[in-house]
């Protein structure tokens with residue numbers, strides 16, 4: 001993993017969740033401060049809570065709000081850590097990583113970036129969004145073997161010193177069984193495929209662009225998505241579930257995501273494309289979505 005990621009060192013955990021639970025409390029503790037994006041993944045949130053550091057939540061992807069908070073909560077704090085997803089799991093949008101890196105440098109704090117959804121897909125070499133930022137040294141990166149890589153497990157990239165520290169401090173690493181060898185072998189093979197077959201991620205991203213365009217053209221509204229995770233905001237939780245069931249009957253697996261996973265009133269369908277989906281699949285999905293959506297409106301009127 002370290003060779004592929006071009007990191008000094010890497011540590012593999014039994015899951016991405018465990019990687020965050022182990023890493024964040026090893027970096028900060030009581031008396032320190034964390035600055036956390038409002039839409040961060042649950043495992044980052046729980047890692048922050050477990051550390052007992054003070055947590056300041058900044059508005060989603062809002063670096064000027066983060067800047068204000070960093071100015072306000074600086075002097076009295078020993079260590080400070082900024083924590084963010086790189087590709088957000090519910091909206092498919094990306095963090096302003098270049099600006100976050102600058103903010104971290106300006107305020108002399110560390111930055112932890114969770115690339116779970118970006119690993120294997122984004123970046124020229126498929127290593128995620130940090131890959132394209134030259135000044136990312138000193139940044140701590142978390143990834144998972146369980147999404148694009150299709151296996152199981154999580155990992156952390158950083159300096160040799162950081163990884164040595166985690167080996168001695170990260171409790172989910174020390175006190176839990178290591179990754180099963182078959183999972184490790186599968187992930188290893190998956191990384192080799194990411195390296196050897198870039199056309200897979202190019203095909204995926206082209207399909208995602210087609211999907212986002214088709215949704216927009218069919219009146220499903222603008223979303224922040226810039227990736228292969230594409231939400232269709234429904235609003236009402238029950239309606240989202242019904243739409244998901246209708247699509248499943250047509251052979252399409254599009255899960256409904258409801259509060260508290262997403263904010264109240266923003267229940268949604270979350271479409272996750274894979275590189276195996278064809279253009280025809282994408283068109284078929286959008287057409288099915290239109291049909292089900294119209295049925296839904298018809299039902300709503302009938303009930304009234």
Ligand SMILES: *Cc1c(COP(=O)(O)O)cnc(C)c1O
Nearest residue numbers: 015016017041089114116144146
């Ligand atoms: C899925 C996900 C995780 C958890 O990874 P697992 O390997 O499934 O435990 C962590 N962080 C983010 C941002 C995720 O999307």
